[in-house]
Amino acid sequence: MRSDFSSTVVCALVSVLLVAVVGCGVRPSGVSDAGEAPTGVAPGVTLYFVDDNDELRPQFRRTERLGTVSDAVSLLLSGPGDSEVRTEIASTSVTNVEVTTHSEAIELRVPLDIGDVTPMGIDQIVCTARTSHVQNGGSERTRVRIRFVQFTPESEVRRTCPLYE
Amino acid sequence: MGRWWPRGLRPRLLAGFALVTVLGSLAATWAITESAGEALVASNQRRISETVSGQIGAVTHEVSHPPDQAALDRLRDSVGTDTLVVFEDLRSVDGTETDLITDGLREAVRAGDRVVTQRVVDADRPWLLVGAPVMITAPDGERTPSGIEVYTVRDLSAVQEEVDALVRAAAVAGAAVLLLATLLALFTARGVLRPVRELRDTARRLAAGDLDARTEPQGVDELAELTVTINEMAESVQGSMESMERMRADARRFAADVSHELRTPLSTLTAVTEVLAASTEDMAEDARESARMAISETQRLVRLVEDLMEVSRFDAGSARLREEEVDMVSAVRDTLRARDRLDQVEIHAPEELPVRVDRRRLDVIVANLVGNALRHGEPPVRVSVFADRTHVNLVVTDGGPGLSEHVVPHVFDRFFKADAARTRTPGSGLGLAIALENARLHDGDLTAGNGDDGGARFVLRLPRASGDIDPGRERGVRG
Numbered sequence: 001m002r003s004d005f006s007s008t009v010v011c012a013l014v015s016v017l018l019v020a021v022v023g024c025g026v027r028p029s030g031v032s033d034a035g036e037a038p039t040g041v042a043p044g045v046t047l048y049f050v051d052d053n054d055e056l057r058p059q060f061r062r063t064e065r066l067g068t069v070s071d072a073v074s075l076l077l078s079g080p081g082d083s084e085v086r087t088e089i090a091s092t093s094v095t096n097v098e099v100t101t102h103s104e105a106i107e108l109r110v111p112l113d114i115g116d117v118t119p120m121g122i123d124q125i126v127c128t129a130r131t132s133h134v135q136n137g138g139s140e141r142t143r144v145r146i147r148f149v150q151f152t153p154e155s156e157v158r159r160t161c162p163l164y165e
Numbered sequence: 166m167g168r169w170w171p172r173g174l175r176p177r178l179l180a181g182f183a184l185v186t187v188l189g190s191l192a193a194t195w196a197i198t199e200s201a202g203e204a205l206v207a208s209n210q211r212r213i214s215e216t217v218s219g220q221i222g223a224v225t226h227e228v229s230h231p232p233d234q235a236a237l238d239r240l241r242d243s244v245g246t247d248t249l250v251v252f253e254d255l256r257s258v259d260g261t262e263t264d265l266i267t268d269g270l271r272e273a274v275r276a277g278d279r280v281v282t283q284r285v286v287d288a289d290r291p292w293l294l295v296g297a298p299v300m301i302t303a304p305d306g307e308r309t310p311s312g313i314e315v316y317t318v319r320d321l322s323a324v325q326e327e328v329d330a331l332v333r334a335a336a337v338a339g340a341a342v343l344l345l346a347t348l349l350a351l352f353t354a355r356g357v358l359r360p361v362r363e364l365r366d367t368a369r370r371l372a373a374g375d376l377d378a379r380t381e382p383q384g385v386d387e388l389a390e391l392t393v394t395i396n397e398m399a400e401s402v403q404g405s406m407e408s409m410e411r412m413r414a415d416a417r418r419f420a421a422d423v424s425h426e427l428r429t430p431l432s433t434l435t436a437v438t439e440v441l442a443a444s445t446e447d448m449a450e451d452a453r454e455s456a457r458m459a460i461s462e463t464q465r466l467v468r469l470v471e472d473l474m475e476v477s478r479f480d481a482g483s484a485r486l487r488e489e490e491v492d493m494v495s496a497v498r499d500t501l502r503a504r505d506r507l508d509q510v511e512i513h514a515p516e517e518l519p520v521r522v523d524r525r526r527l528d529v530i531v532a533n534l535v536g537n538a539l540r541h542g543e544p545p546v547r548v549s550v551f552a553d554r555t556h557v558n559l560v561v562t563d564g565g566p567g568l569s570e571h572v573v574p575h576v577f578d579r580f581f582k583a584d585a586a587r588t589r590t591p592g593s594g595l596g597l598a599i600a601l602e603n604a605r606l607h608d609g610d611l612t613a614g615n616g617d618d619g620g621a622r623f624v625l626r627l628p629r630a631s632g633d634i635d636p637g638r639e640r641g642v643r644g
Contacts, residue, residue: 026202026206026284026286026291026321026324026325026328027284027286027291028284028285028286028291029283029284030269030283031267031269031270031273031281031282031283032281032282032283033279033280033281034210034211034214034218034279034280034281034282034295035211035214035215035218035279035280036218036279036280037218037277037278037279037280037297037298037299037300037308038218038219038221038222038225038280038297038299038300038315039222039225039299039300039301039302039308040222040225040226040228040299040302041225041226041228041230041232041299041300041301041311041313042230042301042302043229043230043231046304058304064229064230065226065227065228065229065230066225066226066230067226067227068226071226131304134302134304134306135301135302135303135304136222136225136226136302137222137225137302140306164304164305
């Protein structure tokens with residue numbers, strides 16, 4: 001009697017385990033979350049200039065696409081065009097900007113000296129680079145470091161955009 | 166116990182070990198493959214969705230908004246084959262597996278701002294569906310759907326194979342463990358069974374009478390305790406047996422000593438009574454009666470002491486057999502004639518029946534049997550002597566009421582009295598016991614029972630002298 005009972009139990013146990021082992025593997029599932037959606041499309045790029053009140057003002061340029069941080073800063077260096085805002089960055093024929101992205105900061109190598117920009121001009125660059133970075137999916141807490149052509153302590157400062165502090 | 170359930174200790178241990186191992190390894194295999202498989206699938210899924218997400222994110226800044234067909238194609242190319250990119254009425258599709266994309270996934274992509282995944286199985290192949298809405302991020306960080314949806318289908322067969330390999334490896338490991346467990350079970354069974362077998366052998370030897378048998382206890386487990394206990398038991402049994410044997414020997418020696426010590430004063434007493442007997446003529450009537458009683462009681466005492474000494478000799482094993490060629494029939498007649506009993510007994514016997522016996526002991530046996538029949542039974546007392554193939558038989562019957570049932574087993578006991586009230590009989594109470602000892606000394610036997618006509622029947626069986634017995638050989642009973 002006892003052996004019959006225990007044999008039944010053992011058989012049941014073994015078959016359950018066998019089914020469990022055989023049945024494991026890749027099974028169908030429902031819809032599940034898999035992280036943040038990609039971003040980076042936009043009808044244009046946002047640049048920052050200075051208005052008559054000496055305040056930073058965003059200016060939307062319809063470029064059809066967002067473009068990179070480098071594209072945005074290059075476009076900033078090329079000036080405001082004939083709009084009612086001005087730039088506090090000296091005009092330069094070379095607008096190439098080299099961008100290196102680190103975990104907490106993006107580093108811009110601009111074709112400028114510290115004398116070519118006012119503090120307001122620096123904010124223009126920082127805000128433009130930061131906005132492009134955020135629109136491309138980067139973190140809003142990312143800081144910006146501007147490396148000038150000639151050595152200056154200002155090259156070491158990690159900056160934030162005053163509009164989004 | 167069931168029919169198929171193993172009975173021996175070894176198969177039971179083996180079965181137990183195997184069962185535990187199988188269950189244990191199955192459980193472990195199941196748990197490991199289940200969780201490892203899940204982790205494997207999950208990590209692959211995460212890797213795939215992150216890759217897809219990254220591939221999309223890497224090209225979005227080049228994608229115009231609102232996108233045209235070329236922009237959608239650009240996005241689709243960046244993700245790879247089996248990809249579908251949708252924007253409003255525009256579609257860009259590549260590969261055939263995009264049919265697998267479910268409505269549920271589409272709804273989740275349209276409604277949310279997160280990448281979603283779903284596993285499906287199609288034609289026994291597992292697939293991962295990844296759906297990603299592409300977002301527009303405003304300068305202040307706020308995200309809104311761009312309307313572009315990217316769907317892609319990825320093959321999970323490689324993961325399935327990895328999981329299968331995991332199960333196989335676990336199964337192989339389980340089989341190896343089972344083998345190991347079997348060896349271990351055999352080893353353990355041996356370790357348990359060897360002491361059990363030794364104990365069994367020891368117990369057998371003890372049962373067969375070898376009280377010196379012991380088992381050396383090994384280790385400190387329960388079996389060792391059992392061994393120690395059995396050894397102690399054997400020790401105590403041996404001690405009891407030795408002390409009993411000693412006490413019996415002491416009792417025998419005491420009886421022998423007593424009878425021996427009584428003999429010397431009895432000889433003197435016998436001499437005195439003989440003188441007394443010679444002078445009874447001169448006595449008064451009552452004094453003569455007393456003297457006769459003294460004489461007869463003294464003679465009885467002498468017989469008793471002689472019987473006691475004979476019994477002591479049997480007990481001590483010092484009784485010796487002096488065999489010689491004797492004619493059984495004439496020996497019986499001689500015995501009866503010597504005791505004046507010839508006319509009281511009917512003898513049925515052949516002319517002669519030669520046999521090798523101790524003449525004196527045969528005389529004692531016949532005298533005791535006939536005396537017993539005459540004393541306690543009633544006439545006619547018959548003595549028959551006849552031979553069969555192996556034995557010479559001497560049967561003594563009487564015409565009395567026979568032996569009652571409770572008497573038969575004790576009739577050869579020493580000092581046994583069938584009638585408790587009749588304490589004073591002429592016999593010593595040792596006669597039949599001595600007769601039996603004498604019969605056994607001859608390798609024969611003496612039995613008591615009742616005849617067909619109801620009288621007591623005593624049968625003496627002595628082996629016929631065979632050629633292999635040396636003439637004049639001396640045999641002793643009890644070593």
